[in-house]
Amino acid sequence: MSEKKKLSENQMFISVLASVVSIIIGLIFGFILLMILNPSKAGIGINAMMTTGFSSLDQFGKVLYQSAPLMLCGLSVGFAFKTGMFNIGATGQYTIGAFCALVGGIAWQLPWWVCLILSFIGGAIWGIFPGLFKALFNVNEVITSIMFNWIGMFLVNLLLANMPIMLASAWGASNSDRTAALSQANPGAIIPKGGLDRLFGNSSWINISVFIAIIVAIICWFILEKTTFGYELKACGFNKEGSRYAGINANRNIVLSMIIAGALSGLGGGLYYLAGTIQYVLEKKTLAMGFNGIPVALLANSNPIGTIFSSLFISYIQVGGSAMQPNFSSESTDIIIAVIIYLAAFALLMRGLIVRIMKGGKSRETAVTENAANVTADKADSMDKDDNKEAKA
Amino acid sequence: MASDYVIEMLHITKEFPGIKANDDITLQLKRGELHALLGENGAGKSTLMSVLFGLYQAEQGTIKKDGKEVQIKDPNDANRLGIGMVHQHFKLVECFSVLDNIILGVEDTKHGFLQKDEARRKVMALSEKYGLRVDPDALVSDISVGMQQRVEILKMLYRDNEILIFDEPTAVLTPQEIDELMEIMRGFKNEGKSILFITHKLAEIMAVADRCTVLRKGKYMGTVDISGTTQEELSKMMVGRDVRLTADKKPCKTGNVILSVKDLVIPSRTHNNNAVRGVSFDVRQGEIVCVAGIEGNGQTELIYGITGLEKVISGNITLKGKDITHAPIRERSMDGMSHIPEDRHKHGLILDYTLEQNLVLQRYRESAFQNKGVIKAGEVRKYADRLIEEFDIRSGQGPVTIARSMSGGNQQKAIIAREIDKQPELLVAVQPTRGLDVGAIEYIHEQLIKERDNGKAVLLVSLELDEVMNLSDRILVMYEGEIVGEFDPKQTTVEELGLYMAGAKRQDGKEAKAS
Ligand SMILES: Nc1ncnc2c1ncn2[C@@H]1O[C@H](COP(=O)(O)OP(=O)(O)OP(=O)(O)O)[C@@H](O)[C@H]1O
Ligand SMILES: [Mg+2]
Numbered sequence: 001m002s003e004k005k006k007l008s009e010n011q012m013f014i015s016v017l018a019s020v021v022s023i024i025i026g027l028i029f030g031f032i033l034l035m036i037l038n039p040s041k042a043g044i045g046i047n048a049m050m051t052t053g054f055s056s057l058d059q060f061g062k063v064l065y066q067s068a069p070l071m072l073c074g075l076s077v078g079f080a081f082k083t084g085m086f087n088i089g090a091t092g093q094y095t096i097g098a099f100c101a102l103v104g105g106i107a108w109q110l111p112w113w114v115c116l117i118l119s120f121i122g123g124a125i126w127g128i129f130p131g132l133f134k135a136l137f138n139v140n141e142v143i144t145s146i147m148f149n150w151i152g153m154f155l156v157n158l159l160l161a162n163m164p165i166m167l168a169s170a171w172g173a174s175n176s177d178r179t180a181a182l183s184q185a186n187p188g189a190i191i192p193k194g195g196l197d198r199l200f201g202n203s204s205w206i207n208i209s210v211f212i213a214i215i216v217a218i219i220c221w222f223i224l225e226k227t228t229f230g231y232e233l234k235a236c237g238f239n240k241e242g243s244r245y246a247g248i249n250a251n252r253n254i255v256l257s258m259i260i261a262g263a264l265s266g267l268g269g270g271l272y273y274l275a276g277t278i279q280y281v282l283e284k285k286t287l288a289m290g291f292n293g294i295p296v297a298l299l300a301n302s303n304p305i306g307t308i309f310s311s312l313f314i315s316y317i318q319v320g321g322s323a324m325q326p327n328f329s330s331e332s333t334d335i336i337i338a339v340i341i342y343l344a345a346f347a348l349l350m351r352g353l354i355v356r357i358m359k360g361g362k363s364r365e366t367a368v369t370e371n372a373a374n375v376t377a378d379k380a381d382s383m384d385k386d387d388n389k390e391a392k393a
Numbered sequence: 394m395a396s397d398y399v400i401e402m403l404h405i406t407k408e409f410p411g412i413k414a415n416d417d418i419t420l421q422l423k424r425g426e427l428h429a430l431l432g433e434n435g436a437g438k439s440t441l442m443s444v445l446f447g448l449y450q451a452e453q454g455t456i457k458k459d460g461k462e463v464q465i466k467d468p469n470d471a472n473r474l475g476i477g478m479v480h481q482h483f484k485l486v487e488c489f490s491v492l493d494n495i496i497l498g499v500e501d502t503k504h505g506f507l508q509k510d511e512a513r514r515k516v517m518a519l520s521e522k523y524g525l526r527v528d529p530d531a532l533v534s535d536i537s538v539g540m541q542q543r544v545e546i547l548k549m550l551y552r553d554n555e556i557l558i559f560d561e562p563t564a565v566l567t568p569q570e571i572d573e574l575m576e577i578m579r580g581f582k583n584e585g586k587s588i589l590f591i592t593h594k595l596a597e598i599m600a601v602a603d604r605c606t607v608l609r610k611g612k613y614m615g616t617v618d619i620s621g622t623t624q625e626e627l628s629k630m631m632v633g634r635d636v637r638l639t640a641d642k643k644p645c646k647t648g649n650v651i652l653s654v655k656d657l658v659i660p661s662r663t664h665n666n667n668a669v670r671g672v673s674f675d676v677r678q679g680e681i682v683c684v685a686g687i688e689g690n691g692q693t694e695l696i697y698g699i700t701g702l703e704k705v706i707s708g709n710i711t712l713k714g715k716d717i718t719h720a721p722i723r724e725r726s727m728d729g730m731s732h733i734p735e736d737r738h739k740h741g742l743i744l745d746y747t748l749e750q751n752l753v754l755q756r757y758r759e760s761a762f763q764n765k766g767v768i769k770a771g772e773v774r775k776y777a778d779r780l781i782e783e784f785d786i787r788s789g790q791g792p793v794t795i796a797r798s799m800s801g802g803n804q805q806k807a808i809i810a811r812e813i814d815k816q817p818e819l820l821v822a823v824q825p826t827r828g829l830d831v832g833a834i835e836y837i838h839e840q841l842i843k844e845r846d847n848g849k850a851v852l853l854v855s856l857e858l859d860e861v862m863n864l865s866d867r868i869l870v871m872y873e874g875e876i877v878g879e880f881d882p883k884q885t886t887v888e889e890l891g892l893y894m895a896g897a898k899r900q901d902g903k904e905a906k907a908s
Contacts, residue, residue: 227766228757231750238745245702245732245740246754247723 015306018350019299023313026343030336034328041327048327049320049336059319061196061203065275067315068209069094072268073293074311075213075220076123076261078302080141082224083257084237089130089145090265091290092152097123097266098273098280098287099156105189105274106180107165112189116212116270123266124259126152131258135251141258149286157282168279178279190276209271214308216264221304233257265290295341314341398460399424399587400445400476400556405454407440409798411789414440415451416611422556427578427588429598429619431631432608433830434802435787438591439481441608442558445589446478447471477549478558481591481801481828482738483541485533491540492516492529495548512551519550523577535663537689539570546577557581558589561801563597564828567688567856575601593802593830595624607631632832642842645866648678649713651819651850652699657708659691659698667706668694670874676819681841681851683865685858687894691874692854693735696823699852700732701725702740713818726755729818733808733825735854741808742796749777749792752811784810785836801828806837813840820844823854838864858887872896 027050034042053063073090080087100122104115130144160166160179169176171184182190194208224230235243236253244250272289273280296314300306317340321333328336400422407415414437422428430438443449445456447465455462458474465471471478485494492509495516501508513529520527525543533541542562549557559578563571578588578601592598598605599619607614607630614630628636653675661668668691676682684692697703699710701722709718712728720728734740742751753762753773762772777792786806788794796804805828812820822841826834841864845851855861861868861882868880870893877899880890892898 226768226770228763228768229766231757231768235743235746235754239739239743241739242741242743242754244722245734247721247726249721249723 014351014354015301018354019310021354022343022346022350023340025346026340029343030340033332033336033339037332038327045324045327048323049317049333052320052323053316055323057199057201058203058205059323061200061206063312063315063319064210065205065207065277066272066318067311068213069268069272069289070292070296070315071210071213071217071307071311072264072271073290074296074300074307075217075293075304076264076268076297077293078297078300078304078307079220079224079264080257080261081297081302082230082237083233083253084240085131085134085141085254085257085261087127087130087145087258087261087265088142088294089126089148089290090261090268090293091286091288092145092149093123093126093262093265094269094290094293095149095152095156095287096126097269099159099269100266101189101270101274102166102179102280103163105182106171106185107163109186110189112191112274115189115274116191116267119270119274120263120267123269124263126266127258127260127262128255131255134258135254149290153284153286156280157284160280160282178281179273181279182274182276187276189274191271191274204277205275207275209275212271213268213311216267217304217308220264224304229256265293268293299341317341397423399458400589401457401460402441402445403455403457405441405444405451405456407437407444407449407451409440409789411791411794413611414789415444416613417454418608418611418613420606420613421616422587422589423603424587425582425585426603427582427590427601429602429605430589430591430608431593431595431598431605431627432614433610433631434806434828434833435610435800436608436631436830437611438608439560439800442478442560442589442591445471446476446558472552472554475553475555476558477552477554477556479542479545479549479560479562481560481564483538483545485541485544487534488532490530490532491527491536491544494533494544495529495551499552516547516551519547523550523580524573525550525577538565539567539688542566542570542574555585556587556589560591561593561828562590563592563594564801568858569687571597593828593834595627595831598627599624609633628831631830634832636831636835639863642864643846645680645845646848647680647866648848650675650677651713652676652852653711654699655709655711657695657698657710658706659694659703660706661691661694666874668874669698671708672871672874672876673708674869674876674879676850676852678818678848678850679845680866681845681853681864682867682869683853683855683861684869684871685855685861685890685894686871688856690871690894692871693823694874695871696732696735696821696852696854700730700734700821726815731755731812731815731817731820733812733820733822735823737801737804737808737827742804744795744797746796747792748781748786748788748794748796748799748807749773751796751807752777752780752792755811755815780807780810780814783814785833786810802830802833805829806833809837809840813844817849819850819852821852821854824856825853826855826857826860858890861890862887870894872899 031042031046034045052059054060073094076090077087097119101115101119104110104118126148129148130141133139133144134141164170166179167176168178168180171180173181191207191209193206196206196208197203200206224234232243232248233253235246235248236250240250268289272278292314296307296311299310317337321337324333398421402418402420405415405418406413418441420441432438440449444451445465447467447470456465457463463474486497492513496512501511516529525547527540527543527547533544542565562574566574575597581588590602602619604616604618605627606616609631655673657669657672658667659669672695684695686692694703698705701720705718709716711717712725712730715728717725717728738744743754753776756762757768762769774792780786781791784806787803788799809825826837829837841851853865865882868882868890869876870878870890872894873896878893879900
């Protein structure tokens with residue numbers, strides 16, 4: 001009994017357990033979906049999804065490679081969350097970051113690390129707008145950042161289309177719908193592999209980007225948990241009026257946190273496109289990577305260290321999902337991935353349940369859930385507010 | 394045979410991390426009785442009531458309604474059993490109208506559309522019957538706390554509840570509103586409703602309650618008949634020692650002017666007129682100056698202006714000779730101003746931060762607590778431990794307790810500890826003892842007097858005239874945004890203050906308009 005109690009009081013343990021249980025439930029649902037879509041191949045499918053990431057060093061290298069930009073987008077969303085901002089603009093910042101890195105690499109022939117700094121700065125600039133509009137005019141950051149996602153994407157396409165030197169066609173390839181391959185344009189802009197490729201059976205994917213991302217995650221954690229700056233940011237996120245009372249300049253912090261969030265997403269774009277394996281394709285759609293940062297952050301409860309693991313997990317099932325391709329259409333694997341991520345995000349709900357079970361059917365989280373319910377109610381209300389006013393007028 | 398008791402809570406035990414909030418508590422509520430629940434801050438009163446209302450599940454113990462055991466798993470169960478509750482911190486949707494708040498959760502619908510006419514009639518009838526004045530179309534965010542509370546009470550009545558729980562209803566009310574509430578509660582009782590009533594004010598218990606159950610540190614101390622007891626006995630039962638109900642203090646020795654306010658004009662958030670209309674006064678070292686008045690006469694805005702939470706339209710404020718009229722809040726704080734705010738949840742605390750994080754809220758940038766922007770966690774912990782010890786801040790897990798989970802009174806103590814320990818030149822204290830138990834009030838009053846004796850300036854705002862008379866060296870009465878009189882507490886009476894507060898008299902010679 002006392003052992004049980006100790007465990008149930010260990011918040012960390014409960015959080016991790018809740019995430020794991022949610023993920024398992026997500027996988028079970030995914031399997032049921034596979035059964036519906038293609039019963040004869042369901043077993044193979046789920047097997048592919050669950051094992052591909054570990055099936056070969058090459059595939060594992062891919063998991064690590066893809067996790068880096070995911071991690072940064074997740075950190076970006078999570079960082080903004082902590083300040084009470086919903087950064088749905090990660091994808092726009094990511095796109096601008098990718099663009100800056102590629103211009104640095106291809107047009108200006110700069111080395112990889114300078115390109116990364118450029119992507120960092122580019123994302124930061126894109127993060128300023130929603131932050132500034134919120135701080136100065138109290139414009140909801142969600143609206144601004146969605147608009148800036150589209151502005152960012154079309155702006156980048158427009159600029160690239162008008163910078164012939166950036167396109168593959170200028171570097172000996174035939175296609176002009178994508179940027180040049182870095183191996184042709186400027187091998188020096190490719191993020192070094194640091195010998196990891198040898199370790200990973202000559203994987204073409206792996207490079208040091210995942211380590212860069214992990215270091216950034218640790219820095220984010222340090223800033224949020226250990227510094228006065230992080231203390232202020234979180235205070236603003238939790239209680240804006242209260243932090244104003246404490247003399248904290250909330251507007252300054254809103255802008256700063258969006259700049260940092262933007263910089264993180266931007267760096268993610270740089271890490272992804274400077275690997276040398278991917279070219280930026282000029283398409284009329286926003287990139288999914290930034291949006292995937294949202295579940296990454298949610299799954300980790302916005303904790304930067306948790307983000308390391310949640311991004312690895314999502315990257316893992318994405319790699320697994322692509323291995324299901326021959327038997328399942330890419331759309332259906334996308335659906336399954338979405339279902340798994342969606343259910344994994346139930347971790348919070350799972351927490352309450354686990355505590356309840358551990359305490360032998362009695363819940364002590366009721367108050368917390370109740371609170372959460374109140375908060376949601378409040379949020380919903382504030383959205384309805386305008387309608388209400390109109391109705392009354 | 395029907396039981397004498399409508400509600401029996403038998404041997405209730407409820408644990409939180411690090412603390413047994415309720416330890417084998419039994420409470421029996423008779424039909425048609427007004428039953429008070431008394432106990433120190435953190436004794437477990439709110440927790441016990443939350444168990445009855447279904448917000449928490451007790452680990453042990455049973456609840457009986459009319460002698461039959463019942464399970465109350467959530468507030469809906471409680472509602473079905475006719476149990477309603479007015480919480481210590483109200484649970485209203487700010488941007489909904491009063492009417493919408495009252496019917497929320499039990500709305501009538503027809504083909505999926507809200508039917509509010511019937512509801513409106515019922516609410517207005519109830520409001521009429523019990524004298525609970527509300528404006529059904531006002532937004533909750535725009536109405537006074539007093540009216541918010543009436544909305545909470547109407548919510549219970551609208552649901553036809555027979556057992557009414559009031560968790561510290563009087564802590565946020567003005568003396569007039571308290572009298573009204575007492576009347577209303579008596580009315581409920583005469584109708585046969587049963588009432589559970591939490592308060593720290595012994596006089597209220599003596600005035601309206603039939604019986605009183607006392608808790609101490611989560612344990613049951615006993616239940617007494619009010620007719621056979623005294624305030625002293627009750628407070629002794631609750632705290633375990635004698636409590637002095639009046640503070641004694643030396644005559645004040647005033648020094649230099651610390652705060653000087655001149656012709657201050659501050660806008661109002663709720664109406665178009667200015668809330669503060671040309672107020673001037675000084676506060677000197679070594680004195681406690683109290684701003685008294687009926688709520689809503691500009692005291693809140695005056696304090697917002699002085700502390701920087703609200704911009705002033707004209708006039709100026711000087712602190713130790715320096716003009717701070719437009720200075721940012723942080724600058725005022727660094728120049729030696731401390732502020733115990735009126736609303737502890739909105740301003741005083743970051744509820745999701747731990748107790749220790751809250752205790753350094755005003756000081757985390759000092760070099761004692763940070764080095765090059767990195768917080769010295771060890772120093773913060775040491776500091777928090779000291780304040781917790783000195784101010785007797787009780788909580789489940791000490792410095793790492795999340796502030797939200799602390800009892801209301803202990804949250805208040807944390808704020809007071811933080812603001813007093815900052816060693817301010819000027820302490821602005823708004824309702825500092827709101828929600829505190831008698832023992833804690835005694836301690837806080839001693840602390841305020843100690844500050845004053847150490848040559849600090851104290852600006853106090855209180856709605857409680859006893860506190861005003863007890864503590865202050867000078868009393869300024871505010872009415873409709875102006876200061877209408879200045880008094881020496883030794884040479885005035887509560888009655889006289891009351892006349893000025895109601896606007897019936899003023900000192901500047903002008904005859905007050907009769908109203
Ligand atoms: N949700 C919660 N989680 C953890 N601890 C809690 C929670 N609610 C209350 N407690 C703890 O239980 C104890 C009793 O709290 P409770 O709110 O019942 O006190 P109270 O008697 O109402 O005090 P007050 O007069 O200050 O309102 C306190 O020490 C508090 O810290
Ligand atoms: Mg309480």
